[in-house]
Amino acid sequence: MLRLLTIEWLKLKSFRMFWVVLIAYTVIIAMVINQAAELKLDLPIAQLEALQFPDVWHIITWASNTLNILLAAVMVFYVCDEFRNHTVRKQMIDGMTEAEFVLGKVLILISLTIFSTLILFLIGLVFGVKPPLADNSVIWEKIHYLGLHFLSLLTYMSLAMLLGIIFKRAIPALMVFIVLHIVEFYFVRRIGGSIIELLPLHAMDDMISIPFLAGKVTKAPLNGVTIIATVVAIYFLVFNLLSWLKLKRSSL
Amino acid sequence: MALLETTKLGKTYGSLTALKDLNFSVEQGQVMGLLGPNGSGKSTTLGILLGVIKNYRGSYRWFEADNSALQRQRIGAILETPIFYPYLSGVDNLKIAAKIKRVDKHDIERVIEQVGLSERKKSRFKTYSLGMKQRLAFASALLGKPEVLVLDEPTNGLDPQGIADIRKLITELADQGLTIILASHLLDEVEKVCTHVTVLKRGKLISSGAVDEIVQGNDELHLKSKEPNKLLAALSKMPELENPKITGDTVIVTVDKNYNEEQLNRTLMKQDIVLVGIQRIQKRLEDQFLELTK
Numbered sequence: 001m002l003r004l005l006t007i008e009w010l011k012l013k014s015f016r017m018f019w020v021v022l023i024a025y026t027v028i029i030a031m032v033i034n035q036a037a038e039l040k041l042d043l044p045i046a047q048l049e050a051l052q053f054p055d056v057w058h059i060i061t062w063a064s065n066t067l068n069i070l071l072a073a074v075m076v077f078y079v080c081d082e083f084r085n086h087t088v089r090k091q092m093i094d095g096m097t098e099a100e101f102v103l104g105k106v107l108i109l110i111s112l113t114i115f116s117t118l119i120l121f122l123i124g125l126v127f128g129v130k131p132p133l134a135d136n137s138v139i140w141e142k143i144h145y146l147g148l149h150f151l152s153l154l155t156y157m158s159l160a161m162l163l164g165i166i167f168k169r170a171i172p173a174l175m176v177f178i179v180l181h182i183v184e185f186y187f188v189r190r191i192g193g194s195i196i197e198l199l200p201l202h203a204m205d206d207m208i209s210i211p212f213l214a215g216k217v218t219k220a221p222l223n224g225v226t227i228i229a230t231v232v233a234i235y236f237l238v239f240n241l242l243s244w245l246k247l248k249r250s251s252l
Numbered sequence: 253m254a255l256l257e258t259t260k261l262g263k264t265y266g267s268l269t270a271l272k273d274l275n276f277s278v279e280q281g282q283v284m285g286l287l288g289p290n291g292s293g294k295s296t297t298l299g300i301l302l303g304v305i306k307n308y309r310g311s312y313r314w315f316e317a318d319n320s321a322l323q324r325q326r327i328g329a330i331l332e333t334p335i336f337y338p339y340l341s342g343v344d345n346l347k348i349a350a351k352i353k354r355v356d357k358h359d360i361e362r363v364i365e366q367v368g369l370s371e372r373k374k375s376r377f378k379t380y381s382l383g384m385k386q387r388l389a390f391a392s393a394l395l396g397k398p399e400v401l402v403l404d405e406p407t408n409g410l411d412p413q414g415i416a417d418i419r420k421l422i423t424e425l426a427d428q429g430l431t432i433i434l435a436s437h438l439l440d441e442v443e444k445v446c447t448h449v450t451v452l453k454r455g456k457l458i459s460s461g462a463v464d465e466i467v468q469g470n471d472e473l474h475l476k477s478k479e480p481n482k483l484l485a486a487l488s489k490m491p492e493l494e495n496p497k498i499t500g501d502t503v504i505v506t507v508d509k510n511y512n513e514e515q516l517n518r519t520l521m522k523q524d525i526v527l528v529g530i531q532r533i534q535k536r537l538e539d540q541f542l543e544l545t546k
Contacts, residue, residue, distance in 0.1 A: 003351055003354075006351055007348055007351045007352065010340070010344055010347055010348050010351070011337060011340070011348065014337075014339050014340055014344070015339065016339070085335065085336075085337060085338060086335045087335055087336070087337055089304050089331070089335060090335040090336070090349075090392075091348075091352055092302075092303050092304050092321075092324075093302045093303070093304060093324065093329050093331060094324070094325070094329075094349050094352040094353055094392070095321045095322065095323075095324040095325030095327075095352055095353055096321060096352045097321040100321075248306075249306060249307070250306060251299070251304060251305045251306045251307070252304040252305075
């Protein structure tokens with residue numbers, strides 16, 4: 001594991017696009033959350049600031065969802081770069097296995113996801129404590145949203161990586177990725193039904209529901225989320241298994 | 253010990269047969285030249301043996317073990333053009349290769365020194381000349397002191413100085429007893445370096461063996477006489493001489509490598525035929541290759 005992580009680090013440390021996107025992602029998230037902090041919600045009990053414990057976890061993870069595509073795109077470029085430079089071929093010749101190649105990339109996905117989750121955690125803490133708290137235990141009440149964000153982002157990037165490995169070129173892979181979003185949106189809207197709603201992108205999206213409808217914080221049924229999270233975790237395994245199979249069977 | 257053994261190796265691309273039932277082996281210490289015209293299946297063969305071409309037929313074994321990534325870590329290889337991360341320095345690229353091969357990082361300095369890249373080791377790969385890129389590829393292949401070196405057209409695209417440098421390096425490595433598999437179009441290079449050759453044509457093996465054996469029996473004798481027609485008639489009666497033909501005042505015959513031309517001169521003298529010139533032309537690998545792949 002450490003060996004693979006070191007190999008990926010050696011490649012990434014000079015991969016400029018990766019660092020530019022990572023900084024852009026962090027700055028944009030902070031800006032979006034800062035804007036959300038200005039929102040006022042009309043709740044039955046009183047007018048409250050949107051970013052308040054415990055709902056802050058729900059709101060920031062939902063707000064950051066739209067930025068996941070930035071991290072997915074950089075992952076596509078990173079993987080496709082290996083094919084463009086034929087370095088994947090060189091690594092196999094040097095004695096790396098297809099499983100190690102995919103595992104190395106998954107370790108980067110996990111690192112990126114940990115980074116994103118940590119950023120959200122820090123932002124949540126900063127904004128959440130702004131109004132004085134009567135009870136500190138409320139801080140951790142909806143912290144599971146960070147876990148859902150972790151799983152959602154990890155699976156989302158795994159799908160992007162799979163497309164990168166299939167298409168080997170970043171632009172076609174990203175185009176197919178975007179088309180998948182549109183196709184799924186169409187199916188869910190037009191056909192609906194519980195099976196359709198378990199399509200990968202919709203399932204990932206559904207784990208963190210829209211936090212406020214008509215000015216009120218919505219409640220997500222936790223048992224329903226558990227089922228969706230399990231499905232998304234299966235997608236994560238399937239996407240990475242398919243990446244491995246594709247590499248295993250294709251000439252490089 | 254056979255370092256490499258292939259059994260009925262085959263590969264097709266759609267309706268095109270790139271390789272058909274290829275059987276050959278490479279013993280420890282051999283320098284094997286893999287020869288063949290363009291499209292003969294050399295690169296396909298090496299691609300299969302190095303695990304980058306999939307869906308092939310037949311099998312192969314490195315180090316008398318089934319193929320695995322661990323076996324490949326004992327091989328140093330260069331397939332066609334040098335492949336590295338363009339945005340990384342030479343030394344960082346080698347660090348990646350060393351990690352993959354599980355080689356100690358201290359070995360990196362040794363190979364950089366060996367290929368003469370010390371001064372530019374920290375420059376980005378994309379700023380290297382083609383010769384430097386090829387030398388970095390050699391450095392990567394030599395990491396961890398491999399037991400066998402696989403080289404596919406290692407002098408492709410190099411200038412004369414670059415070719416000379418790489419040839420010198422290959423010769424040095426061969427002299428050190430390293431097993432080398434070398435696919436090259438430069439037959440002069442192969443003849444100088446290789447102990448054995450395997451010749452492919454349209455994906456099929458057409459000849460394999462020691463270089464001496466391959467070129468054996470194909471020397472030419474160029475015999476000059478003032479009476480060439482009389483000489484031709486005399487030579488035509490000698491069964492050990494093949495294909496006698498006349499060109500001006502010279503008669504050319506094909507003889508075995510061990511044939512003694514002094515004895516021939518004496519025999520002709522007894523028949524009152526005086527030779528004014530006798531020259532043995534050794535058939536080279538290139539001639540034999542062209543004949544085989546005709």
